[in-house]
């Protein structure tokens with residue numbers, strides 16, 4: 001996994017104070033890294049439009065123009081006069097080299113957006129909205145320098161942001177690149193060094209971006225085993241029985257030795273899934289909440305109070321009952337609408353979905369501060385998995401998963417690993433990665449996935 005930082009100003013400062021680097025050295029590395037990317041990957045293109053603002057993001061762009069001027073047809077557009085000290089320095093250098101500065105933008109082969117980086121501190125005005133709109137309309141290969149202009153330090157987009165194919169970000173990953181809304185703007189994200197290796201530039205962090213290698217699948221190493229060695233998951237089904245059945249099928253395909261659906265009504269289940277009316281004697285994990293609908297509170301309370309690992313989903317996030325079990329080390333998998341209900345029931349915050357989506361990391365942090373044992377999986381375009389002070393981001397998901405039933409598969413996968421003896425946080429991380437990477441491997445068009453396709457892909461990981 002890779003570290004993510006809310007801000008990097010203090011990391012830059014550490015470079016000056018502890019490693020005796022200068023702003024000029026850092027910037028030369030920043031611009032040189034973009035130049036290197038272009039030289040190595042886009043050498044067949046001819047024209048480059050570099051669009052610069054007045055601060056150091058713009059300064060990176062002006063320096064880039066100098067570095068690429070002899071190899072490409074470089075066109076420098078200054079949306080504002082260079083204002084920061086470094087922007088002015090870089091400007092002197094390009095003027096001395098007679099690099100072409102243009103008055104009107106055009107559809108070049110490559111566009112590099114250097115309007116605003118971490119310094120964006122107010123909403124864009126009409127002029128910048130129009131400029132970014134026009135840039136977005138071009139069919140060029142689009143590179144954002146540090147962060148797509150228009151995304152602020154909290155990962156919010158007020159009106160518009162630059163829609164990049166890649167974002168080349170300086171020094172370290174920033175939290176703002178991983179809000180749900182940012183996902184439509186950042187493209188592929190590449191981190192480059194600023195004069196010291198990344199592991200030296202970075203300090204301790206409490207946010208992390210998950211990699212594929214963080215997925216620890218339940219491969220079987222023991223030869224002398226039997227079904228009981230791999231646990232028994234009980235999935236509690238309610239009125240919408242389909243949800244429980246999807247979860248049960250996902251769990252069985254993910255390695256749990258035995259899977260039973262708990263339901264009073266007789267169900268038509270696949271032959272390998274069992275049915276029980278009550279929690280099984282040898283149950284090693286419980287998945288509950290999905291499709292629960294109307295239920296007998298005392299019965300659910302009894303199940304929730306059993307000292308067995310649990311994953312709780314869906315309808316239970318709308319019931320005060322949930323607050324009784326938040327001292328347990330359980331996994332909760334709310335989507336945004338369910339999470340705002342949970343925040344309200346727990347008296348943490350009474351907020352709209354929009355407010356939550358604008359501040360996902362913040363509200364997860366508030367929740368985990370109050371309930372440090374709980375593992376929260378806040379669903380979304382970039383899933384946040386958190387326990388206590390640590391937050392992990394899974395950015396592998398895509399709109400392929402925006403379907404009823406996708407969440408039930410995820411609950412089943414988490415329940416499956418809990419039943420097999422994984423710790424709650426490990427279960428949530430591996431299950432979430434398997435869920436999104438399975439969806440990524442789905443090769444048909446991106447609107448057609450059904451839960452059984454997803455389970456099939458996960459079985460092939």
Ligand SMILES: NC(=O)C1=CN([C@@H]2O[C@H](COP(=O)(O)OP(=O)(O)OC[C@H]3O[C@@H](n4cnc5c(N)ncnc54)[C@H](O)[C@@H]3O)[C@@H](O)[C@H]2O)[C@@H](O)CC1
Pocket residue numbers: 012023026027030053054055056057058060083084115116117118119120121122123124125128145146147170194
């Ligand atoms: N050590 C450093 O400081 C380094 C900085 N680097 C670059 O510098 C960037 C940060 O530079 P700055 O702090 O100068 O900030 P920016 O260049 O991101 O923007 C700041 C400038 O834009 C103006 N501004 C902010 N919001 C505006 C709005 N909505 N409309 C119009 N003007 C607006 C500000 O008044 C200021 O003049 C980073 O993102 C990165 O690209 C890199 O060169 C690496 C090293």
Ligand SMILES: Nc1ncnc2c1ncn2[C@@H]1O[C@H](COP(=O)(O)OP(=O)(O)O)[C@@H](O)[C@H]1O
Pocket residue numbers: 314335379380381382383396397398399400401402403404405406407408409410
């Ligand atoms: N655009 C998207 N990008 C990434 N993941 C997504 C996207 N849309 C949905 N998902 C994922 O799909 C799942 C949907 O879950 P949920 O809304 O609970 O569905 P249901 O309850 O109907 O099964 C979540 O894991 C969510 O993170």
Ligand SMILES: [K+]
Pocket residue numbers: 057113114115116117144145146147148149
């Ligand atoms: K930018």
